[in-house]
Amino acid sequence: MVAYLFLSIAIVTEVIGTIYLRDTDGFTRLTPSIITALSYAASFYFISLTLKQIPVAVSYAIWSGVGLILINIFASIKYDQTPNTITTVGMGFIILGVVLVNFNSGVD
Template sequence: MPPYALLAIAIVAEVIATSALRASEGFSRWVPSVIVVAGYGLAFYCLSLTLKSIPVGIVYAIWSGAGIVLISMVALVLYRQVPDLPAILGLGLIVSGVVVLNLFSKMQAH
């Protein structure tokens, strides 16, 4: 499987696991707790495979940037946590940083 596809799976799995973490209510609810463990397990497995061919700095920038933005959108939809202007600006800066790193950095995938 292409490394960026594995990274996308890892990001989605991590976002699902993080969303379920809130729903698990401190691991007191069984079904969300299982989703948390399975989601993080899949996320880190796919992330480890990604690191075989993409530099860790690039992987982590994409992983964290995309994860932050996606979990913010999930929080908006599921939990009605509306980001204010500083939050939106901060998210924009994160996305901008990931784009700059990927377009202009000399760190290249092998």
């Protein structure tokens, strides 16, 4: 179960890094650049810990799928980038896919 905690931390830190990436302005602004770099480093560290217990295909599917959905949510809040209907339906399929992959993962 600790693997899912590590995976959750990896997802959250990746989302933070991605949201702040836009604010770096090409890595010309120091604070957002530091936040982005540290967030991505933490994300890769925690995904590497996750991979000790959860297969890479399952981990990556959950990491990228949930991350994509959270990034879309926060981008719509922070940058007023509202997804259209097709994008929203696609994210629904991603959620369904993550659930299905998780059911068959064989991980406790």
